[in-house]
Amino acid sequence: MGHCHKHVDQPKAEEILPKLEVPSVLSRVEELIRRYPVPRSALLQVLWLAQETLGWLPQEAIKWAAAKCSVSPVHAYGVSTFYTMYKKEPTGRFFLQICQNVSCHVLGAEDIIAHAERTLGISSHGGTTSDDLFTLLRVECLGACGNGPVMQVNDDFATDVVDGKLAMPAGVALTAERFDKIVAWCRDRAKSLSKEPKRDATGGIFESKGHPGAKGAVSQAQGFYAPVPPALGVAAVRTDDGKVKLTWRAAPETTTLHIEKKTGSDFAVAASISGKEKEWLDDAAEGTEYRIVTETAQGRGKASNVAKAPAAKGA
Ligand code: FES
Structure with missing residues (x-):
């Protein structure tokens, strides 16, 4: 805990890993990491998931989260000590x-x-x-x-x-x-509440509504913790028959892709297509600007990067 330097008994890896390396937790980790372009972006949430599972964040759990998010243990530890919401020792109920x-x-x-x-x-x-x-x-x-x-x-x-x-x-x-x-x-x-506090074998006592990003969790923080992933790497190329072909990468939970085209000084939706689509064709002049806004069940994400239509081939 932030300013506290009292000794905390740290459970060993073999005491906590059987609780973290279970399908229900691992599938959440996978889902969280998929939301971001790089695994390290999911670190805050994976740490939170470990804390929710164990009641607090023993050092071995921080190492576990670090490995999942491909960062060094010391980086994950630094992150965990910056935020008081991460408990570095068991707390009262x-x-x-x-x-x-x-x-x-x-x-x-x-x-x-x-x-x-x-x-x-x-x-x-x-x-x-x-x-x-x-x-x-x-x-x-x-x-x-x-x-x-x-x-x-x-x-x-x-x-x-x-x-x-x-x-x-x-x-x-x-x-x-x-x-x-x-x-x-x-x-x-x-x-x-039950007579015995909900005390984890490793010492954590907690009563939590659940991981903010968890399915069915009631936290108002959900929007913050689970941003709608934007479309990445939006690119425009010219096809052999002179069309502009837009390509991108979108997270699997994307339901709709809103393709926006710049006319004058504003972007306007040119088409809304299924989140499963991988490309989109258009007739447009060189320099026409496009961007994509993703939508998931949680709402709309940020607009993607802007891609410009290249010159027509042989032009
Ligand atoms: S200063 Fe107390 S909540 Fe911001």
């Missing part, structure tokens, strides 16, 4: 992350962090209560500055309890009173 960054700071985050430390009797640098219920961590900007000070409980923002659920209503900031309310909610909820 409720992982409380309070933002200490500028906006939250000026709005009183430090007082709330001090209150949280006093109330739970643990350090805000990754301390865990002896009943394994709470881990407290001060973190950098959680991206909800307008609501500051803010806290995240496991995968969700929480500044209040509304209708029996953790919530972050617009404009409702975390206060010491609301922190107490949230802690009481967590304690209450812990009673209705």
Whole structure:
């Protein structure tokens, strides 16, 4: 965990690999890597998948993710330590992350962090209560500055309890009173969960809604974690019979390819074809510009590179 230097027992590779090298995890890894032009781009998600599977990120899991994404273990480790969302040690069932960054700071985050430390009797640098219920961590900007000070409980923002659920209503900031309310909610909820915390054999305790990119996951972050892959390597060539032939590479999940052609200063859709198509022919003058916008079940991706029609042969 970010600032914490306490000793963590690291499980051996043979303890964690049987959990990671299973078809359900491996097929997700494959699917994630396929979304990007190069495997290393999937590193954040593969690390997250390992964490979801194990409850935290032991060093051997980081090495495993590195190998899957063709990066060095030290690169993957560096990435994992940059983001506080990756747990380098097991946490309590409720992982409380309070933002200490500028906006939250000026709005009183430090007082709330001090209150949280006093109330739970643990350090805000990754301390865990002896009943394994709470881990407290001060973190950098959680991206909800307008609501500051803010806290995240496991995968969700929480500044209040509304209708029996953790919530972050617009404009409702975390206060010491609301922190107490949230802690009481967590304690209450812990009673209705199984007696034994969901403790992985390797020590992780977690209650996660799932990998943000997972099928059926309810995370709002899905759009961020699973960008629609754009068409790559769009190229235009002139065929023997004088047509412009457009070719590209598109991810297998592409449902539709919108071929855009520049007329005047704007691109306009010239054709929308099946995502399975591999080429498209057009009659156009030299210099005509094309680009492709992909569409998957999740929506539209970014426009591809622009390809220009070459001169006609023999012209
Ligand atoms: S500064 Fe706290 S969420 Fe951005």
